[in-house]
Amino acid sequence: MNAMSPNAVLEQVEARQALQQLNARFSRAMDRMDRCLMVSLWCDDGEIDWGSHKGSAKPFVIAATTADEALERSFHSVSNEYFEVDGTHAIGEVSVIIVSTLVEEGAKIDRLIGGRYLDRYRQEDGHWKIAKRTFVHDWNMNLPSSANYEEGMFALFLKGKRDKTDPSYxxxxA
Known part of the structure; x- marks a missing residue:
């Protein structure tokens, strides 16, 4: 077994932490429809395979950060992040759960999607970015919404928004 130098170990730890932050920022950009943030996450020649979006990531970025009247809420949560780093390139598998509320034919539907991002990453100008992302759909559930945002104790909570009026900003x- 080859022992890594302390500097090599530190570089691996720093790269993995940067990749975790990259995926957290991707979730934030998706949930807040933050186009500037989303653009900053991709390599200039970034590619995606996300169902209807295959090829250049640029059309995906525009679609993901454009308001959709049918999508009321969304929440992306990443976990089980596995990365293999080789210098300025890396590959990874990241689990994701997406929870959203959609309005379909006047009825609200709560959708839960479980899947994984199979990624290729690369450093550009010293920053880790997504070079290629493939979304693997593992499971989903669609249920009539039972969310209660305006009654009882739920009326007291600060509400999240799918844009830059969200309290996190x-x-x-920005």
Whole structure:
């Protein structure tokens, strides 16, 4: 077994932490429809395979950050992040759960989707970015919405928004 130098170990740890942050920012960009943030996450020649979006990531970025009247809420949560780093390139598998509320024919539907991102990453100008992302759909559930946002104790909570009026921008900025 080859022992890694302390500097090589530190570089691996730093790269993995940067990749975890990259995926957290991707979730934030999706949930807040933050186009500037989303653009910053991709290599210039980034590609995606996301069902109807295959090829250049640029059309996906526009679609993912454009308001959709049928999509009321969304929440992306990433976990089980596995990365293999080789210098300025990396590959990874990241589990994701997407929870959203959709309005279909006047009825609200809660959709849960479980899947994985199979990724290729690369450093550009010293920053880790997504070079290629493939979404693998593993499972989903669709249920009539039972969410209660305006009654009882739920009326007291601050509400999230799918844009830059979300309260997180007051704390974190653009």
């Amino acid at each position: 007051q704390l974190l900025g």
